[in-house]
Each structure stands twice: as structure tokens, then as C-alpha cells.
Amino acid sequence: MAPVSRRSVLHGLLATSVGGALGGCDALTGFATTGGSGTTFFSTQFTPVEEAERFRGILRSQVDGDVSYVTSDPGPFATQIRTQVDAGSVRASVLGGVHGDLAPLADGYLTDLTDLLDGLGDLGWPPEFLELARAGTSRTWYVPWAQASYVICARKETLEHLPSGADVNALTYDQFLDWVTAARRANGNRPVLALPGGPKGLLHRFTQGFLLPSFTGGQITTYRSRDAVEAWEYFRELWRNTVPTSTTYDFVQEPLAAGEATIGWDHVARLINAPAAEPDRWVMAPSPRGPKGLGYMVILTGMGIPRGAPEEDVARKVIAALSRPAAQLEVLTENAFFPTVRVDLPGDLTPAISMEADAIERQRTAPDALVALPPVGIGTREGEVTKVFKDTFQSIVLDGADVRNTLDAQSRVMNGLLTDIGVACWSPDPAGSPCEVA
Template identity: 55%
Template sequence: MLRWAAALATTAPALAACTGMSTSGVSGDGPRMITTQFTPVDEARNLRGILNKAYPDGVSLVLGDASQLGTQIRSQADSGNVKLDLIAGLHGDFAQLGPDYLTDVSTLMRHLDGAGIDPTFKELATLGTGRSWYVPWCQAAYVVAARKSELEHLPSGADADSLTYDQYLDWAVAVRRANGGKPRFGLPAGPEGLVTRFVQGHLYPSFTGAGVTRFRSDDAVTMWKYLKDLWANTVPSSTNYDFMQEPLASGEVTVAWDHVSRLVQAPADEPDDWVMVPCPAGPKGRGYMAVVLGLGIPKGAADVARASAVIRAMSEPDVQIDLLRKNSFFPVVKAGLPRDLPPAVRLESKAVRAQQGDPDGILSLPPVGLGQRDGEMSKVYRDAFTAIVLEGADIRRTLDAQARNMQRILDEVKVPCWAPDPVEDGRLCRVG
């Protein structure tokens, strides 16, 4: 998600000096907005165009580093010298700031009641309080992409739009056998791949109903055994794949799980030959990870009125559709999908909506409140995957060892748990 771009404008150093933020590009001279997302050159250019169209008075856009955002916002607020008017970031960015460093936007949220923002996302924006501290803006997710030709190998009675993990494994086995014993399923297990999100945000909630608090449970052991079986029917070179759209497009892989932005190019040339479906369900439900972006106002901002106007403008359905069209992030408001969307985006949208609307769905979030330590949490899951799945290590001993590493991180950052684990204000997260 977070890919950093080179400097995009000569004005960046000057604004960096006055904000104290890590920047890589600015535009406009209106309210000052920091974004930790859409930082690659093309995505930033798209975002500027969307902002300028939605809010013609202009927005000064700063491309920031998510690992530094919390520290810098707190530093500005504590010094009484807030240089930014608007924050565009992940739910976790706002959670680490909390009410002490964010402006209450409850009134603005009430004005948007008719927009149809998903109630789950509105609840997240309260940060466990009775008020709103940011406005949900857009979302991304993870889905399964497959060539239609592989649907003939689905297990008897299976529906591609509501698969279980057992059916997913049976499908992988059937496809391998039909291909002369060569696997055709893929996972993004390369150095920059997101296989850790597959484990953390999809398998764990689906098999255990939780994550951190059930990390080394008996259900977790069952889940890791399942993943070993799935991996045995996965293309071995998946350890080289960072973006699954590339092996899917080449035909080396025919069915794959990944982030929507890393699948969108696969069906570009032959969209009628592809399907995209929700992630499978496990014994506890259909676990899925949502990447929720929001817009918030730092406490002490000098231009709250214009920052609020930008948020209202970015909450318009046509603006959010424009963001979907250009940067592949989906609306959080009610918005009909136009016919001229890129075909892959339309396929993804159907899968994302079905996944999110599943009554047995279990929402999972990326780690919340870890700040610069987020990478260490991901490493726990990556190391467990490497040891258990790739190297054949004992599951129980590996989970016990990695649980100690995870607890050390949590003890040092002192944060509550996050979805899918129980979120209890004032109670620190404990590994179970």
C-alpha cells in the first residue's frame, strides 16, 4: 500500500520546512492536506486531479510517511503550531492520534447521514467513543481472481461467490490434477507480497474468529495445517510474486488471492475471460480485511471551515467513483457504478460488495496503533509462514515462539486490540 515517490514539485522543500512533515510533493495553495496513501507518482497525480475538480478553490497536497505521521502531528499540536488542516490516512493513523489530537467531526458526520456510509465504518470513526474523529472516505480490500475456464473444476455443488476454504483447497487440487500435476493457484509470497495479510486478516478470523487473542490456539494450529495443504497445491514460484496480476496475466497462475490494486491489470486485455469472487469462509465465518481510509482534521488546525468543505466535497458519490476509476479504491457512500468503469474494477466491485455484505462476514483491520512498529508485527506473521509452511517447522513450537515476539511488541507500544479481536478501551492487547 505504501510506496514512496520522489519529489514532484519544487515547492515541496519549503512546505516540508514549515510543516515538519516528510514530504514528496505538493500542489495548490488552499487547505493543507497530508496524505499517507496514493503516494506513487501516478496515484498522486490522479488524486490532485480529483481534488482540484471536487474543490476548485484548491488544496495544498503533501505526500507523507505513515510511520512518521503520528509523531509529527502530536509535535505540532503540542507546540501550538499546527501547519496542516486535513489528514487523509488509514483508520490506524487516526487511532494512534485519538481525540487528544483530532477535531471532533460529529456534526459533519451527521450532515452526511444521507450519504449511506457503511455503519461499520462509521462506528470505526468513533474510535470507541460516542463522537466521530474522522469521516470514512474510501476503502480497499482483497479478493480472489480466476480465469473462467477454471470454474469447471470447482467441487460439486460449490458456488464461486460463496466458497468455503475446504472447497477452495479442493478446487486447487482439481486444477492441479487437470494440469498434469502442476499447480495453478498462486499467493503473493514474494518479498513485497501481502501473504501476511492473507494469514492475518483472512485465515485467522475465518478459522479462529479472532487474531492476536487466538494466535496460538488449537484453532490456529488447524488453520496452519490447512495452509500447508493449500501451499502444497500452490505454484512454488509464488515465493517470487509480489503482485499477482503479473503471473495471472502471463498464464502461469490461473487463480490467485491478492489486494484489489494488485489484481486490476490481469483481466485488462480479456475481461470476459475472468471472474473475481469473495474470499473463502472458514469454520468461524468469512474473514476479510478492509483497508479503510478517512479524512480528519488535526486539533488546532487553522482552517477548519475549508477543511470541512473539502471533506464534504470528497464525500460526493461521483467524486468517490472517480477515485475508484483512477486509483482503484472503492466508495464508502452509496454510489451506483457507471457502465464505463474499467472492466477489472467492475469485477472487483461485485466481489468486494458481496464480501462486505455477507452476514457471516468477520471484519479485520490492519494493526492499529503500532505506528513505526507495524512492520515488526507483519514480520511475526511472515516468520511464522516461513518456518511452518516453507520450512516444515513444528506448528505449536513456532506459534509459541512467535507469540512471545508479538507480545513483546504489544507490551512496548501499549495498545488495545483491534478487529477482529475484542476492542476494549483501557485494556491492553494480550496474545492468546
């Protein structure tokens, strides 16, 4: 596997996988009554207590002055910022969140950071991330901070079961299915593929950001298309070659490490421990590609400034400091978030992180890469949209329901939700308001 050098690579933890350390609309209020002082960095990221404390240490080492780090769940985060800006009583100076947290606040609740980004020079952010930071306008509303995605993790001995001529770093979905099928047969007809289908697993991201974009070119508008029928028929066949207890797996690294499976797909943060004991016996690889390209979901985080921030000048300095390669490498070392800027990765990284870095970079730079995002602008209603994907999976893949009838029924549910919310589509679907299934 080629060494990793001077590239933008990624690794991160989804805000949806952990609870907020200080949730609800009382987050900043609670901070003010617990001894906080200085500039406030209000964020949906690093919400577990240990991660938040490590990041506070990074702020102390990388930023001049006193910066307090306060976390929140995504829904209350957006509500609180809007409320404070509308009231002219903003308490946070720096904001941190995923694209879906920040983009809906653009052009009204965030400060234009075009000049700040220009002043930082060419730090090597991928062009597609800078485009997302503009949120459909000509101005920059946040500075890309960190990112994450999902990849394949497998024991090296499974590579002997790849179909003839297949490259594990450039698999099609058909080759992926052939691979796990051959590995199952070689394992006494016992499946070896693990997928995160547990109660807290992220299997819905597989359909949202990978399978459907790769087969249909979209996520929502194409939900009931002929290509979508093909995608779900494929998924049903793939599931027949999946470890049955995948419906209990929240983190695929656990069955992989325990030997219950030898091939898995999951979020990078939920795979990193699988190769820990014997890294030389594992590989990480990009997700497969389909007829429309290599659809992959990127979890991009950014740093912004709310309109009317009490310490905007200080906030700009904080964002500039955290954009430096040295600061981003410290985040990598302490909290396993990979830089979004161009850096030389240190040689003492754990093998698992290096393997993930290589797999994700191959995924991002694939010539037919098709970027998909988690739902944007839905806020507290995301769970309802996610339920449509989960219910579709339950009906088609687990219960064996008719694919066409299921997609028609679930599309009506999806359209009802999106019409009620009145939200525009997000990548890879074309922009439009309201977003709806065609």
C-alpha cells in the same frame, strides 16, 4: 454475475505498498518551501507521483479554493501531527489516511466531526465503517473516504474443477483447497494457484486478515489457540497446491496475466491488470469462509481534521465536497479508489473493476462476515509485528516446523512486542490494553 448498482464498493492501494512522495517529518516543511499555498491536505494515500498529481486535479475540479496535497509515510505522519498539535503550531488542515493512521490520533489530536457527518445526511456509508470512525468512542473522528480489500481472481475454465455443489461466490476454505487441488491434477499435476509471497508481496495479510480470523475468530489473542493450529495445518496443505514460484510474486496479477497460474488471491489493486486483455475469460470472487465465518481485511481510509487546524472551516468544506458521490466517482475514474458512499457506478467502468466491485460487495455483505483490520496504533513498529506472521509462515509452511512449538515461540515474541508498545487490540480481537496472545 449480477450487475453492480447503488452499493458501497471498494478498491484502493495500500500505503505500505508504495513509498511516500514526501516522506519523513520534513513533509510539510518541504511543502512550505516549494511554493505551496492555500489549505493543506496531508495524507498517507496516493503517494506515487502520478497518483498524487491526478488527485490534485480532482481537488481542483471538486473543491472551491486552493487545496495543496502533500503525502507522507505512515510513521512520520502520526509523529508530525502529534508534534504540531502539542506545540500549538498545526500546519495541515485536512488529514487523509487509513484507519490505523487516524484512529490512534482520536480524542486528543483530531477534531470531533460528529456534527459534520450528521450534516452530510445519509450518504450510505456502511454502519461498520461509521463505527470504526468513532474509534471506540461516541464521537466521529474521521469521515470514511475510500476502502480496499483482497479477493480471488480466476480463469473461467477453472470453474469446472470446483467441487460438486460449490459456489465460487460462497466458498469454504475446504472447498477452495479442493478446487485448487483438482485444478492442479487436471493441469498435469502442476499447481495453478498463485499467492503473493514475494519480498514485497502481501501474503501476511492473508494470515492476519483472512485465514486466522476465519478459523479462530481473532488475529492476535487467538494466535496460539487450537483453532490456530488447525489454520496453519490447512495453510501448509494449501501451499502444497500453490505455484512454487509464489515466493517471488509481489503482484499476483503478473503470473496470472502471463499464464503461470490460473487462480490467484491478492489485494484488488494487485489483481486488476490480470483480466485486462480478455475480461470475458475471468471471474473475481470473495475470499473463502472458515468455521468462525468469512474473515476479511478491510483497508479503510478516512479524512480528518487535526485539533488546532489553521483553516478548520475550509477543511470541513473540503471533506464535505469529497464525500459527494460525483467526487468519489472521479476518484474511482482517476485513481481506482471505489466510493465508500452509496453511488450508481457508471456503465463504462472497465470489466475488471466491475468484477472486483461485485466480489468485494459479496464479501462485505456476507451474513457471516467478520471484519479484520491491519494493526492499529503500532506506527513504526508494524514491521516487527508483521515479521512474526512472516516468520511463522516461513517456519511452518516453508520449513515444515512443528505447528504447536512454532506458535508458542512466536506468541512469546508477539507478546513481548505488544507489551512494549502497550497497544490495545484491533478488530476482530476484543478491545483491551495491552493486546496480547492468550
